[in-house]
Amino acid sequence: MKLKGTEILLKALEAENVEIIFGYPGGAVLDIYDQLYKSNMNHILVRHEQGAVHAADGYARSTGKVGVCLVTSGPGATNTVTGIATANMDSIPLVVFTGQVPTGLIGNDAFQECDITGITRPCTKHNFLVRNIEDLAATIKEAFHIARSGRPGPVLVDLPKNVMAASTEYDPANIKIRNQESPYRPAFKKMANLQEMLTTANKPLIMTGGGVILGKASALLTEMARKYQIPVTGTLMGLGSFPGTDPLWLGMLGMHGTYYANMAVSHCDLLIAVGVRFDDRVTGTIETFAAKAKIVHIDIDPSSINKNVAVDLPIVGDTKAVLKDLLKYFEEHNFTYIAAERQEWLNAIADWKEKVPLTYCQNGKVIKPQFVIETLYKLTKGDAIITTEVGQHQMWTAQFFPFDKPNTLVTSGGLGTMGFGFPAAIGVKCAFPDKHVVDIAGDGSIQMNIQELATAAQYKINVKIVLLNNEFLGMPRQWQELFYEKRYSHTDMTYAPDFVKLAEAYGVVGLRVTKPEEVEPTLKQGLALDKPVLMDFRVSREECVYPMVHPGDSISNMSLGSREMIN
Amino acid sequence: MEKKEHIISILVHNKPDVLARIAGILGGKGYNIESLCVNATTQYEVSKIVMTTIGNKETINRIEGQLRRLVDVIQVDDLTNVESIHRELILVRLNLTADKKEQIKKAVDTNKWKVIVSADAYIVLELTGDKSQIDFALARLEPLGIADITRTGVVALDLDD
Numbered sequence A: 001m002k003l004k005g006t007e008i009l010l011k012a013l014e015a016e017n018v019e020i021i022f023g024y025p026g027g028a029v030l031d032i033y034d035q036l037y038k039s040n041m042n043h044i045l046v047r048h049e050q051g052a053v054h055a056a057d058g059y060a061r062s063t064g065k066v067g068v069c070l071v072t073s074g075p076g077a078t079n080t081v082t083g084i085a086t087a088n089m090d091s092i093p094l095v096v097f098t099g100q101v102p103t104g105l106i107g108n109d110a111f112q113e114c115d116i117t118g119i120t121r122p123c124t125k126h127n128f129l130v131r132n133i134e135d136l137a138a139t140i141k142e143a144f145h146i147a148r149s150g151r152p153g154p155v156l157v158d159l160p161k162n163v164m165a166a167s168t169e170y171d172p173a174n175i176k177i178r179n180q181e182s183p184y185r186p187a188f189k190k191m192a193n194l195q196e197m198l199t200t201a202n203k204p205l206i207m208t209g210g211g212v213i214l215g216k217a218s219a220l221l222t223e224m225a226r227k228y229q230i231p232v233t234g235t236l237m238g239l240g241s242f243p244g245t246d247p248l249w250l251g252m253l254g255m256h257g258t259y260y261a262n263m264a265v266s267h268c269d270l271l272i273a274v275g276v277r278f279d280d281r282v283t284g285t286i287e288t289f290a291a292k293a294k295i296v297h298i299d300i301d302p303s304s305i306n307k308n309v310a311v312d313l314p315i316v317g318d319t320k321a322v323l324k325d326l327l328k329y330f331e332e333h334n335f336t337y338i339a340a341e342r343q344e345w346l347n348a349i350a351d352w353k354e355k356v357p358l359t360y361c362q363n364g365k366v367i368k369p370q371f372v373i374e375t376l377y378k379l380t381k382g383d384a385i386i387t388t389e390v391g392q393h394q395m396w397t398a399q400f401f402p403f404d405k406p407n408t409l410v411t412s413g414g415l416g417t418m419g420f421g422f423p424a425a426i427g428v429k430c431a432f433p434d435k436h437v438v439d440i441a442g443d444g445s446i447q448m449n450i451q452e453l454a455t456a457a458q459y460k461i462n463v464k465i466v467l468l469n470n471e472f473l474g475m476p477r478q479w480q481e482l483f484y485e486k487r488y489s490h491t492d493m494t495y496a497p498d499f500v501k502l503a504e505a506y507g508v509v510g511l512r513v514t515k516p517e518e519v520e521p522t523l524k525q526g527l528a529l530d531k532p533v534l535m536d537f538r539v540s541r542e543e544c545v546y547p548m549v550h551p552g553d554s555i556s557n558m559s560l561g562s563r564e565m566i567n
Numbered sequence B: 001m002e003k004k005e006h007i008i009s010i011l012v013h014n015k016p017d018v019l020a021r022i023a024g025i026l027g028g029k030g031y032n033i034e035s036l037c038v039n040a041t042t043q044y045e046v047s048k049i050v051m052t053t054i055g056n057k058e059t060i061n062r063i064e065g066q067l068r069r070l071v072d073v074i075q076v077d078d079l080t081n082v083e084s085i086h087r088e089l090i091l092v093r094l095n096l097t098a099d100k101k102e103q104i105k106k107a108v109d110t111n112k113w114k115v116i117v118s119a120d121a122y123i124v125l126e127l128t129g130d131k132s133q134i135d136f137a138l139a140r141l142e143p144l145g146i147a148d149i150t151r152t153g154v155v156a157l158d159l160d161d
């Protein structure tokens, strides 16, 4: 059967079980949009291409499926770059289709031409420019395969206008692509090593990361930790991969990690790191990171092993496959731990927990941002998917909202992209229309993709924005307070729109909250409304995120705010 | 750890932008490429890139890791410590000026250099060898007044497999 490029594209998307596309039209993709018009494919018209990519990213992070975007050439394509880089840093599977000028014009500086494969080469897992219609079907199939295989990531496919208008034979049963999965073979010697290490260790600790969620290995990791009573800490990307309400959970480690997680890392004698990449925000100074421990690193990407931290036992493989084999191996080899010894270690941790818990003080007339987050947790009982922007509110979310399940925190970890959370929430809500989907936002970040209020209103995508409005770019302000003697250079955001009126102008419900006693009723009201809602919480302006490891310091050396430094 | 020159052989799918990907990922991560040769193989779809870079073992491991992450890279081998042969080629033009003419002719004879163009005003030499041989030849060519020179990167052949 001979089909046009645009028809092949839609057929190929159906073959990949794509349920929804986030996109924005333009000259180079009008043929594709015409084909969309004739099809049943779900398409959400965002208001900025960056929003399309973040929405697809939110969809991907919450479902574990590949997120899909469609944008035009030139400026449409360049507007996707921040979104693509965000997904790339966190290994999120996306396929981004960009329009391109006809192949005959490429290189001529044609109207809305831009070398988007060149621009995105360093921030995609891979990208393609489809020069011939004969390559289209295989390229799309390969793009999806690459996006989700191995260590996932975003793939961009550039589609010249004339290629999409051309026709060719389409035979979906006979598309051959290269396999990107590297074969995994269980390494019995390494499993024996690990068992030996665990047997001799007195203070083992598991550190879980985004790779556990991406690898769908949370249940296995949880089983292992519980069965052998190994306490667990996690990176920002790992939150939800182990139940946040489990007694073995220590919370996040690193720059704004809990006191007890950072102490446990600094005192453990065996660190089993699963699906992490030892980002500098997590490790503090490398020389002192887990200095007393032997380090085991389980990860799918060989290039992340020994990249930042020297590892004693690397195990390369899909986190799920490796953990499954490990559990089986331990079982078959009768691995047991010494309960009394383990109890000593757990007691030490319990002491740290008691000595310096995560706290804040909600007294007086001013709303504390942490209080809003805790109340949100209380009201939803944690049964919600939370997205965040970037800044203090993101760290407070990580600290004060325990995540029990994987894929329920959607946040930009690696790139730290302000403006991510709200469009991401739109993508999440499209996948989970019956769940509470809440973007915990700051007043700076929300203004970076505020135009998506129109998208939420138009499609009745009932996401909730919990705006923790401190009228500051809070995180840089905190650094200025601590390291620049309170010289608040360009971080004051007092000049801002009236967010309630702004929401209303877009057809979204706006609620303002100024008193602590209004927090719970307003959250209740906002969550109950069957509409998109923006809740503007006027919070304490100069609250700081603690604990804080000062940049360049060891993570055992935390500043605790009103408390003095504790070593 | 000791820094030294490594010769890395990379088999890649013969795609138009594969070289840009390799140069891009290494440049972007701050690694230096000393020389680079792209050659055909007996299979049309596969090319071989021979690259030299300087670093300690750790750096070389990271470079190999980054290269292996590229979708179009099929295989990466460090040829430095395996049995392999390495060659470079240079073309050199020497101007036969009145004061150097005799000296040049004498040097060509004693060194058995290969002359591939011989004109009234200049000669062109073609020399091959491994890095140390080329460096040795260059040291002798220098005093003769090099008018122009071009040097390929290293090509290498693995004798191990």
Ligand SMILES: Cc1ncc(C[n+]2csc(CCOP(=O)(O)OP(=O)(O)O)c2C)c(N)n1
Pocket (backbone or CB within 6 Å): A389, A390, A391, A392, A393, A394, A416, A417, A418, A419, A441, A442, A443, A444, A445, A446, A468, A470, A472, A473, A474, A475, A476
């Ligand atoms: C796109 C982008 N620009 C700049 C930054 C640097 N930055 C990190 S946090 C932050 C302030 C965020 O302010 P806000 O959204 O109000 O959150 P808060 O810290 O006050 O909770 C800035 C400017 C960033 N992460 N992303």
